[in-house]
Amino acid sequence: MYDDPRPLDRPLVVIGGFFNPFVPPSFLTGHFRRMAGSNVDIVSVSLGLSGSMSECRGRVLDAVERAYPSDDPHWTVAVDVVGASLGGLVARYAAAPSDNPAHPRRLKIVRLFSVSSPQQGSTLASAIGFTRFHRDLRPRSEFMRALAAQDAGAGYEVYPYVLLRDGIVGARYTAPLGRKS
Numbered sequence: 001m002y003d004d005p006r007p008l009d010r011p012l013v014v015i016g017g018f019f020n021p022f023v024p025p026s027f028l029t030g031h032f033r034r035m036a037g038s039n040v041d042i043v044s045v046s047l048g049l050s051g052s053m054s055e056c057r058g059r060v061l062d063a064v065e066r067a068y069p070s071d072d073p074h075w076t077v078a079v080d081v082v083g084a085s086l087g088g089l090v091a092r093y094a095a096a097p098s099d100n101p102a103h104p105r106r107l108k109i110v111r112l113f114s115v116s117s118p119q120q121g122s123t124l125a126s127a128i129g130f131t132r133f134h135r136d137l138r139p140r141s142e143f144m145r146a147l148a149a150q151d152a153g154a155g156y157e158v159y160p161y162v163l164l165r166d167g168i169v170g171a172r173y174t175a176p177l178g179r180k181s
Helices: 025-036 053-067 086-095 123-127 132-136 142-153
Strands: 012-015 042-045 076-084 106-115 157-161
Touching: 012 053, 012 086, 042 053, 053 076, 053 086, 076 086, 086 106, 086 132, 086 142, 123 132, 132 142
Parallel strands: 012 042, 012 076, 076 106, 106 157
Antiparallel strands: none
């Protein structure tokens, strides 16, 4: 792919995980730029040490809006997304209808590629869950059930990838309900 770079069909949003120093979004962005050419449109979003799923959603929507303003009050421009770990789940959440009428905008995903994302929850969250944020990441949590209920009308393609023997997310949780990794 590096020898024959191809332009992208639309902007690419790369969303990192929750405090993941091993695969930061900037690392992935550099690889995608080399594969797609230097003029490619890529937005890199770090979730860092976000304190809530709403804060994560806001970071993604703000970054896309800054890079590619949209006149539509309900949708961003159409994008493809690569989400590493928590980034894949946050992409789905940013694409779901907003529960905050003051901020109705949604991420308009065409294709979502998630890598070891807790799409149905996280094994580690089942064990810790100190904060609401962590408890939302538990399998079958209220947050996970509400997000799964939005999937039927999502309208975008999901390509979930898994890292086998993943003790943090758990391989069985890396695809949205009803999908296989």
